[in-house]
Amino acid sequence: MFGAKPLPPAILGRRGERRAAWFYRFRGYAIVARNERSHAGEVDLVVRRGKTLVIAEVKTRQTERAGEGHEAVDRAKRERLIRLGDRYAAKYADLQLRYDILSLYWTGRRFRVTHYADAFRPIADAQRPWVWRA
Numbered sequence: 811m812f813g814a815k816p817l818p819p820a821i822l823g824r825r826g827e828r829r830a831a832w833f834y835r836f837r838g839y840a841i842v843a844r845n846e847r848s849h850a851g852e853v854d855l856v857v858r859r860g861k862t863l864v865i866a867e868v869k870t871r872q873t874e875r876a877g878e879g880h881e882a883v884d885r886a887k888r889e890r891l892i893r894l895g896d897r898y899a900a901k902y903a904d905l906q907l908r909y910d911i912l913s914l915y916w917t918g919r920r921f922r923v924t925h926y927a928d929a930f931r932p933i934a935d936a937q938r939p940w941v942w943r944a
Contacts, residue, residue, distance in 0.1 A: 816872055817916065826870025826914045827854055829921045833912065839864070848897065851890040855912075856898060863905040865895045867929075872916040883911050883929070892932045 817825070831841055839857035846853050855866040867883055883891075891909060899907050911926040 822870050822872055822916060823868075826916070826921065827868050829914060829923065830855055830866065830868040830912045831857075833923055833925070834864070834866070842898075846894075848894065850893040850897070853891065853894045858902075858905065861905050862908055863898055863902050864908045864910050865891055865898065866910045866912055867891060868912045868914065870914040870916065870921075872918075888930050 827844065831844060834855070834857045835841065837859070839859040841855070842858050842863070843853065843856040846856065853865055854868040855864075857864045857866060867887065869883065888909075895907055895909065908928050909930050911929040913924040913926065915922040915924075
């Protein structure tokens with residue numbers, strides 16, 4: 811049996827992010843921002859439902875050799891997402907902020923999506939500004 815031809819990484823990433831947006835819309839979330847860049851970095855997806863604002867990191871894979879997508883969200887990436895989330899927290903002060911990771915795997919015909927809701931949180935601490943619950 812022959813496998814599907816691999817997609818170029820840029821195309822795979824764009825398709826994965828479109829699929830992630832669909833994943834949230836299907837569940838009743840409104841898209842607030844996609845691929846928003848600032849001096850602090852880039853956020854893949856910001857969505858809202860009710861009183862919850864979600865900062866979502868999307869990781870797309872087409873081979874298992876690279877590991878699961880969520881494994882690529884290391885401490886440095888979480889810190890960048892928290893800094894980006896701070897901007898949204900100030901703008902949407904009445905909403906609860908949540909950080910999700912969507913790990914997508916392209917099978918060659920469709921995406922398999924694993925959703926890690928509330929994947930990590932910043933916890934303020936006097937000695938260490940960020941303590942991670944992962």
